Amino acid sequence: MTAVQEPTVEREIGRERRRKEDQRLITGRTRWTDNINLPGMLHLAMVRSPFAHAKIVSIDTTAAKDATNVVDVLTGADLGESQGACINAWAITEDQVTPPHLPMPTDRVAFAGEVVAVVVARSAAEARDAAELVDVEYEELPAALDLKEAATDAVLAHPDLGTNKSAFWKFDSAEAGTGGDVDAAIASARDGGIVIEREYRQQRLIPAFMEPRSVVVDPTGEQITVWSATQIPHILRFAIAATTGVPESKIRVIAPDVGGGFGGKLQQTPEEMIAFAVARRIGKPVKFTETRSESLMTAHHGRDQWQKLTLAADKDGKVTGLKVELLADLGAYVAIIGGGVPVLGAFMFNSIYKFPAYQFNCQTVLTNKTWTDAYRGAGRPEATYGIERMMDELAAELGEDPIEVRRRNWIDASEFPFTTVAGLEYDSGDYEKATQRAMEMLGYDELRAEQKRRRDAGDRVQLGIGVSTFTEMCGLAPSRVLGQLNYGAGGWEHASVRMLATGKVEVVTGASAHGQGHETAFSQIVADRLGVPFDDVEVLHGDTQISHKGLDTYGSRSLVVGGEALVKAVDKVIEKAKPLAAHLLEANAEDLEYVGGRFGVRGTDQGVTIQELAGAAFAAHNYPEDMEPSLDAEATYDPVNFNYPHGTHLCAVEVDTETGQVSIRKYACCDDIGNIINPLIVAGQVHGGLVQGIAQALWEEAVYDDSGTLVSGSFTDYLLPTTADTLSFEVDHTTSPSLTNTLGTKGVGEAGTIASTPAVVNAVVDAVRHLGINDIQMPCTPQRVWKAIQGAGSGGATPGAAMPHFSEDQPGQDSTEGAGA
Amino acid sequence: MTRISLTVDGAKVADDVEPRMLLVQYLRERLGKTGTVVGCDTSNCGACTVHLDGTSVKSCNVLAVQADGCEVTTIEGLAQDGELHPVQEAFRECHGLQCGFCTPGMIMQSVALLKDNPNPSEEEIRLGLEGNLCRCTGYHNIVKAVQHACGASTGSTNQTAGVTA
Known part of the structure; x- marks a missing residue:
């Protein structure tokens, strides 16, 4: 049965509904984890290793334990097996080398910032004071820091493992039967065609969500309750149970208001595990909230790859093959997704193009740096960057417009559904249409003309135009596909709909919002489908005792997987309500039609609303004998395919050739994300x-010094953009509804991040290409751009960028300096 | 311990505090004003912005004892008699927030900005909010919200400006 909308009622889907979430957020009536205070609650402070790699010789906790209001000081040895373990859910190969990952190691630390002891005190300030009194003796070990060097096993990040090489993952289109032999394509292109070979650096980034991570564990009561600033309450509950032996049914995880994640809170953290163990041991509620410095240093980082790319094309610029060789830095441990992040890019280097041959090779490498994992886009920004930089290089080689070269290679709208050389089936899209629109928005032709004028005039400030056409696989995802990739879990999502006695509707979702606006968008979906007022729908999430089943929020999956589960649950409610309606109306079920939240008897004015039916089911005084007195329903949805949003992003920059300063002049993008539930929310996702x-x-780069200390460990050093650095954007959409879900939607959470990086770098390179430059390493700081212009090549690392530590001849080393008399 | 007396969101309060206690800790831990949040420890992010005698300050950068005798307004004291402040309303209207963690500080700074300059240009708004970080919105809709609050909104979602990157 299908719910049909009454034409007179305004549809909720597509409306710019203001968000339900906002009232509490703009008035400060928020429930962040750090806001929680419980009777008798104790506070934790972590003692962290200052060394990237060292043996723990001894830990003397005597002085700290003696401090006033300190309850206990515990080490890994004290907690033993009760601390559980941090899991890797995705061994990308059967023989992946995976170091054991204890929340608090007992013998050796593998990165600067790793926890070696925890102080439990009556206040956070007292805990932190006492942490200074814990005396840890280390024996420093050589650290594996540089990714390329680590890949040679010159220095071992984990000596016991005998290698830094964790896993080698390969896809070859000839072997998979999805395309030709890439080496043959390259060999043939070397003889009369075009071969482009480049190496690109994906620098290390820090997700830098605004709310520092925080965890509260309350061991009183039958269930141990864990509040955490996490994206993944359900997965966290599983991981705690699986590694501590505490039954899942004895653990309740709640993600209250969560202040951003971007993949950075898609983790089971050592601090969560330590808090859990300490609370159980002491029997009192405990809280740990990290400082920003701790967050930047120890919350997982993202990206960090070297990409070696070889693109073969015929002399007319039609690509004949692409070979990708990646080195990916895992950091000190294989995180929960870990090596799976670069593998998520394996299917995306061929992007929107019809490449006949493709090969992807990825070597994951362990180093003594903060572990890496998902950061917005996870694998797909890296892939998009690689191919979109290469397509611009191909255009430059041909001396043609980069859009023209892309057009020659992309999949035409008439060719969908299209099976790619990586074996994915793209359901829908129209690259030409999105590109045309983006070109109009930017004023592409006019800017190209201006660029030529300024180049001919030899202007000091040069104009560059960057193109990025992208697609991504999102909506993680089909469980069977994840199983084939050896991922440890499925990709389904769960939803339930509860019809309350008063006619209000409670919707429970397994997705776990942390800023996305699910409460609003999901209410719109339910309001339309069930025919109830938007304001009558309440969306509940993020508490494993309320939402007992779910796989949480990441990978642009909440709407396309979670939203679809919701649609299925709503349809079941209507299906269940129908016999009750027929019974109460004394009509045949076949004569009923459901429109605008009401079952009506065709050809009459007889009818009953879903709210009346909810009340009747609650009272249960009069219902058919063969039905249960309830309209509530739940659904678990597992998609059969990913979905594939795409878009064309164009960026115009001005580069001062004397200073290397880059200014973005205009940014325009046209994304095709299928049907849009709430345009306001979508625009916000794209802007961010x-x-x-x-x-x-x-701007951004996580920088380590030679001893493995993160020197970009505060917001003073890690360059998060501000209002003054950014500009307003031109955003528009074309619509090719997805064919893989009822709502026709595609993911949008990661699109802007995936597409924009190559658009900007292509623009910067385009502005200075006439000076003989074909690459500038990210981030394209004024120094790197200037050095490239001066003929120093692609920039490379920034020597001396790291401020020296405690060097007496440097200013600013004394904290009281300049404080006056 | 030092005795301080001040007015917070219209209510008179007095406490003995450690001299090292930050104003934001006092607000959150002693008064339960958890609407004001802490986002960093280097006074870069501005999430803890409140008004001290009518001027915006980062409350992680002020000692509680410095607020002795002062009037403090937090995000929780901005709405009057259940009526949202126009800047709060503008943030909601223009979707100027997503996760909402930076929002209290962002709103308090915007209110102070508009008090000093009731009709700021886009550039003046961008410079005026430079000390407040947001990771979700890309700032586009925050700038729009401030324009909306001062009635200078052009109603266009497609404003552009050349800025230095």
Whole structure:
């Protein structure tokens, strides 16, 4: 049965509904984890290793334990097996080398910032004071820091493992039967065709969500309750249970208001595990909230790859093959997704193009740095960057417009559904249409003309135009596909709909929002489908005791998987309500039609609303004998395919050739994300994504010094963009509804980040290409751009960028300096 | 311990505090004003912005003892008699927030900005909010919200400006 909308009622889907979430957020009536205070609650402070790699010789906790209001000081040895373990859910190969990952190691630390002891005190300030009194003796070990060097096993990040090489993952289109032999294509292109070979650096980034991570564990009561600033309450509950032996049914995980994640809170953290163990041991509620410095240093990082790319084309610019060789830095441990992040890019380097041959090779490598994992886009920004930089290089080689070269290679709208050389089936899209629109928005032709004028005039400030056409696989995802990739879990999502006695509707979702606006968008979906007022729908999430089943929020999956589960649950409610309606109306069920929240008897004015039926089911005084007195329903949905949003992003920059300063002049993008539930929310996702991607291109980089200390460990050093650095954007959409879900939607959470980085770098390179430059390493700081212009090549690392530590001849080393008399 | 007396969101309060206690800790831990949040420890993010005698300050950068005798307004004291402040309303209207963690500080700074300059240009808004970080919105809709609050909104979602990156 299908719910049909009454034409007179305004449809909720597509409306710019203001968000339900906002009232509490703009008035400060929020429930962040750090806001929680419980009777008798104790506070934790972590003692962290200052060394990247060292043996723990001894830990003396005597002085700290003696401090006033300190309850206990515990080490890994004290907690033993009760601390559980941090899991890797995705061994990308059968023989992946995976170091054991204890929340608090007992013998050796593998990165600077790793926890070696925990102080439990009556206040956070007292805990932190006492942490200074814990005396840890270390024996420093050589650290594996540089990714390329680590790949040679010159220094071992984990000596016991005998290698830093964790896993080698390969896809070859000839072997898979999805395409030709890439080496043959390259060999043939070397003889009369075009071969482009480049190496690109995906610098290390920090997700830098605004709310520092926080965890509260309350061991009183039958269930141990864990509040955490996490994206993944359900997965966290599983991981705690699986590694501590505490039954899942004895653990309740709640993600209250969560202040951003971007993949950075898609983790089972050592601090969560330590808090859990300490609370159980002491029997009192405990809280740990990290400082921003701790967050930047120890919350997982993202990206960090070297990409070696070889693209073969015929002399007319039609690509004949692409070979990808990646080195990916895992950091000190294989995180929950870990090596799966670069593998998520394996299917995306061929992007929107019809490449006849493709090969992807990825070597994951362990180092003594903060572990890496998902950061907005996870694998797909890296892939998009690689191919979109290469397509611009191909255009430059041909001396043609980069859009023209892309057009020659992309999949035409008439060719969908299209099976790619990587074996994915793209359901829908129209690359030409999105590109045309983006070109109009940017004023592409006019800017190209201006660029030529300024180049001919030899202007000091040169104009560059960057193109990025992208697609991504999102909506993680089909469980069977994840199983084939050896991922440890499925990709389904769960939803339930409860019809309350008063006619209000409670919707429970397994997705776990942390800023996305699910409460609003999901209410719109339910309001339309069930025919109830938007304001009558309440969306509940993020508490394993309320939402007992779910796989949480990441990978642009909440709407396309979670939303679809919701649709199925709503349909079941209507299906269940029908016999009750027929019974109460004394009509045949076949004569009923459901329109606008009401069952009507065709050809009469007789009818009953879903709210009346909810009340009747609650009272249960009069219902058919063969039905249960309830309209509530639940559904678990597992998609059969990913979905494939795409878009064309264009960026115009001005580069001062004397100073290397880059200014973004205009940014326009046209994304096709299928049907849109709430345009306001979608625009917000795109804007935010754009700035994160632009920030990778121009500003952000996690920098380590030679001893493995993170020197970009505060917001003073890690360059998060501000209002003054950014600009307003031109955002528009074309619509090719997805064919893989009822709502026709595609993911949008990661699109802006994936597409924007290469658009910006392509623009910067385009502005200075006439000076003989074909690459500038990210972030394209003024120094790197200037050095490239001066003929120093592609920039490379920034020597001396890291401020020296405690060097007496440097200013600013004394904290009281300049404080006056 | 030092005795301080001040007015917070219209209510008179007095407490003995450690001299090292930050104003934001006092607000959150002693008064339960958890609407004001802490986002960093280097006074970069501005999430803890409140008004001290009518001027915006980062409350992680002020000691509680410095607020002795002062009037403090937090995000929780901005709405009057259940009526949202126009800036709060503008943030909701223009979707100027997503996760909402930076929002209290962002709103308090915007209110102070508009008090000093009731009709700011886009550039003046961008410079005026430079000390407040947001990771979700890309700032586009925050700038729009401030324009909306001062009635200068052009109603267009497609404003552009050349800025230095």
